[in-house]
Amino acid sequence: MVQRESLLGAVRKRRYDGALYGAAMARPRKFDEQALLDAATELFWSQGYDETSVDDVSTASGVGNGSIYAAYGSKQGLFLAVFERYCDRRAAFVEGVMDASYDSAREAARAFFDAIIVDCSTQPGRRGCLMINSMASLGPKVPEVAAAGRRSTARMEQSLTDRLSEVLERPGDELATVSANLVLVSQGLIQLSRQGVPRERLDEIAAVSLEALPDAA
Structure with missing residues (x-):
């Protein structure tokens, strides 16, 4: 008993x-979460994951360490919140470009590449893409990073596929392959920009990719 x-x-x-x-x-x-994530994003993006501490984020954001740990559990938990938000915004950025109406596949792809080139060329320090950088450095070690990156990439590809399907009469799997190639080229352009390649050269590389696109039904 x-x-x-x-x-x-x-x-x-x-x-x-x-x-x-x-x-x-x-x-x-009891803090502005978006402001905290903004500050953390800047630090993780400019310094890298390993070189950024919770103390750094606390100093930059004005949010105490205790509040950060209580909200996210660890530096990795904080980074995942930053990373998932960033990936969501990158996918939404591409979706926004594809929301416009285009008369041809090349016109749609040109608008996509133009938006990517302008975005990465005007970044301070040309630091590349946080998603691409982090998937390369952390993806093999942190499954959540790889998964979030894949989800974002899939959204970008689907957005392109949806728009291309309106101007090209091609099987769905062929359109998906074309879209995947466009996203891959865009990621290469971002990395080249990070290395300091001038915008004019990025435009030339994009133009070569556009020539390979089917432009009629």
């Missing part, structure tokens, strides 16, 4: 502790 009561007491305590934990997690955060 005593043993049963002891067991029931332990169960009740776990439930009570769980309720307290849930209530703590549900409390609104």
